[in-house]
Amino acid sequence: MSRYAFFLGCTTPVRVMNYELSTRKVSAKLSIELVDLPFTCCGYPIESINRESAMLMSMRNFALAESKGLDILTVCSACAGALTRFSNAFQEDEASRTRIASQLKSAGLEYKGSVKVRHFARMLYEDIGVAKLKDAVTKDLKGLKVLTHYGCHYVRPSESYRGFDDPEVPHTVDELVEATGAESLDVPQKSVCCGAPLLPVDKAVALSMAEVKLQMAQAAGADALVVICPFCGISYDRGQLEIEAEFQRKYGIPVLYLPQLLGLAMGFSPRDLGFMMNSVKVQGILEKVSGVKA
Amino acid sequence: MLHLLGWSKTKPIYGFATPRQSNPSPRVTNFHPGVFNTDKGRKDLVNVSEINETFCRQVLAKPGGDRFRACFQCGTCTASCPVRAVESRYNPRVLVKMVELGLRERVLGSDILWLCSLCYQCQERCPEDVRFPELMTVLRNMAVEAGYIHPSFAKLASIVAEQGRIYEVDDFINMRRKQLGLPVVPTDRYEWGKLSQLLRFGK
Numbered sequence: 404m405s406r407y408a409f410f411l412g413c414t415t416p417v418r419v420m421n422y423e424l425s426t427r428k429v430s431a432k433l434s435i436e437l438v439d440l441p442f443t444c445c446g447y448p449i450e451s452i453n454r455e456s457a458m459l460m461s462m463r464n465f466a467l468a469e470s471k472g473l474d475i476l477t478v479c480s481a482c483a484g485a486l487t488r489f490s491n492a493f494q495e496d497e498a499s500r501t502r503i504a505s506q507l508k509s510a511g512l513e514y515k516g517s518v519k520v521r522h523f524a525r526m527l528y529e530d531i532g533v534a535k536l537k538d539a540v541t542k543d544l545k546g547l548k549v550l551t552h553y554g555c556h557y558v559r560p561s562e563s564y565r566g567f568d569d570p571e572v573p574h575t576v577d578e579l580v581e582a583t584g585a586e587s588l589d590v591p592q593k594s595v596c597c598g599a600p601l602l603p604v605d606k607a608v609a610l611s612m613a614e615v616k617l618q619m620a621q622a623a624g625a626d627a628l629v630v631i632c633p634f635c636g637i638s639y640d641r642g643q644l645e646i647e648a649e650f651q652r653k654y655g656i657p658v659l660y661l662p663q664l665l666g667l668a669m670g671f672s673p674r675d676l677g678f679m680m681n682s683v684k685v686q687g688i689l690e691k692v693s694g695v696k697a
Numbered sequence: 698m699l700h701l702l703g704w705s706k707t708k709p710i711y712g713f714a715t716p717r718q719s720n721p722s723p724r725v726t727n728f729h730p731g732v733f734n735t736d737k738g739r740k741d742l743v744n745v746s747e748i749n750e751t752f753c754r755q756v757l758a759k760p761g762g763d764r765f766r767a768c769f770q771c772g773t774c775t776a777s778c779p780v781r782a783v784e785s786r787y788n789p790r791v792l793v794k795m796v797e798l799g800l801r802e803r804v805l806g807s808d809i810l811w812l813c814s815l816c817y818q819c820q821e822r823c824p825e826d827v828r829f830p831e832l833m834t835v836l837r838n839m840a841v842e843a844g845y846i847h848p849s850f851a852k853l854a855s856i857v858a859e860q861g862r863i864y865e866v867d868d869f870i871n872m873r874r875k876q877l878g879l880p881v882v883p884t885d886r887y888e889w890g891k892l893s894q895l896l897r898f899g900k
Contacts, residue, residue: 413863417870424877441883443861448775449898451815451837452763452846460861463892510891514864559817560830562789570821596779596816603849604811611783612814619856677877 405530407476408468409437410486410520412633413444415478420631421677422641425662426478426523428676432539432669433531437476440467445477447485455502461489462503466514475520480632481600483522484556485562490520498507515693518669522557524631524661525567528575536582541670544692549664550588550625551576552616552639554632555596560584570594580629583668600632602642610646613638617646617654627657627688629664636660639680667692701812749801755839756796762829768793768827774819780812787812789819796836805840811847841898860897861889 446461477483561570568575598612602614639657666676707779756762774789813833
C-alpha cells in the first residue's frame with residue numbers, strides 16, 4: 404500500500420467535490436492511502452503578484468509533508484506545476500534555497516528537500532500502470548468515445564517535468580482512459596489551454612478559449628471530455644453552460660474528471676462518484692455506459 | 698507596430714492603465730523606422746520621451762527576466778498563443794519588443810499584462826528560449842511593486858494572505874462535505890500565522 408500526502412489545493416475541496424469524491428473512491432480501490440494534511444495554497448496564483456512570497460508559501464507545504472515523511476500527490480494541474488517548479492528552484496538555486504530556508508526557520512518550519520510531488524494521474528500511470536488498472540476494471544466502457552484534456556501544467560514547462568510525457572502531444576492520460584475500454588479520440592492541437600486562469604481577468608476571453616476545445620470535441624463526435632484539473636473542469640463544465648447562454652450555441656458535452664470515468668469502469672455507482680454535481684447533464688453518457696455492461 | 702497591442706483603442710478596461718503622453722520629440726526622425734517618428738497625428742506610435750533606459754536592465758536583473766534579449770521577433774509565441782487566438786489585442790511578441798524598447802509605463806500599466814494564461818505553450822516552442830511566461834511573471838511582479846495590480850489579483854491576494862487559500866472554507870462547505878462523506882478541511886493552520894507575516898502581498 405502506498406501512502407501520499409493528499410494535496411487537494413484550494414479549488415477542489417470547495418468547488419469541485421465530485422472530483423475529490425471520485426479520486427478518494429478510486430484510490431481506495433487501488434490501495435492508495437491519501438493522508439489529509441493542513442496544506443495551504445500552492446503559490447501558483449500568488450506567483451504573478453510576488454514570486455518570492457509564492458515560493459515561500461509553496462515550501463511551507465513541502466515542510467509539512469516532510470514532517471510526516473510523505474510525498475505529495477495533487478489533483479490539480481496548476482498545483483502540480485507550481486509545486487514542481489518551486490521545488491526544482493529550491494533544489495537547484497542555492498541562493499534562493501538559503502533565503503527560503505531562513506524564512507521558513509523564522510516561522511518555526513524546516514525543509515530539507517526530500518519531498519517529491521506528482522499529479523494523481525501521473526502516479527497512476529507510473530506506479531499503478533495501465534495493466535494493473537485494466538485488472539481493476541469490472542465494467543468495460545467499450546463504445547464510449549472521449550476526448551482527453553490535460554491541463555497545461557500537467558506537462559508544461561517540460562523542462563520541469565524532466566522528460567515525463569510530451570508537452571505537445573501528451574499521451575499518458577489517453578492510455579489511462581483506454582484502460583477502461585473507452586476510446587480516446589485523437590485530435591490536432593490537443594494541448595490547448597482551457598482559459599480558466601483568465602476567468603477573473605476577462606471572462607469573455609476565458610470562455611472563448613474554452614469554447615475552442617468544446618468545438619474540437621463536438622467535431623470529433625466525443626461523448627465526453629475527460630479532465631484532470633479542477634480549473635479545466637470548471638471552465639468546460641460550468642463554463643459550458645455560460646458559453647451556451649452567452650454565445651447562443653449548443654454543445655451538451657459532459658465533462659468527467661478522470662477518476663469519475665475510472666470509477667464507472669470499476670463498478671462504482673454514479674452517486675458514489677459525485678455525478679450529481681456535474682453541471683452539464685450526464686444522463687446520456689450514463690445510459691450509454693449501462694447499455695454496454697460487461 | 699504597437700497598435701497591435703491595442704493601445705490606440707484607448708480602452709482601459711480596469712481603469713488603471715497610465716494615460717499616454719503626447720509630446721513627440723522632433724529630434725529623432727529615423728531611430729527605428731515604423732515605430733518611432735515625429736508625426737504628431739499618429740498617437741499609436743512610440744514617443745521617445747516614454748523610453749526608460751533602466752527598465753531593460755531592471756528586467757534583466759530578475760530571475761526569469763534574463764532571456765528576453767535573445768528574442769529575434771519570429772512570432773512563434775504569438776502564433777502558439779491560445780489567448781491571441783481569441784483576443785487580437787494580446788500579442789506576446791509585441792510585448793517583448795516593448796520591454797526591449799524600455800516602454801516601462803506602457804508595459805507595467807497595461808491591462809494587457811494580465812491577459813497571459815501562463816499555459817507555457819510559447820515557452821515550449823520558442824527557438825530562442827526566451828521563457829515568456831517567466832518574463833511575464835517578472836513584469837507582473839514589477840507592475841505590482843509600481844502600484845499597478847489587476848483588481849481580481851488584489852482581491853485574491855488579500856484572501857490568501859488571511860486564509861492561506863484562495864477560497865474560504867466555511868461551515869457551509871464543511872457541512873456539505875460531511876453530507877458527501879468527505880473529511881472536513883483541516884482548520885489547523887500549521888504555522889500559517891507566523892509564515893503569513895513574512896509574505897509581501899495582500900497588506
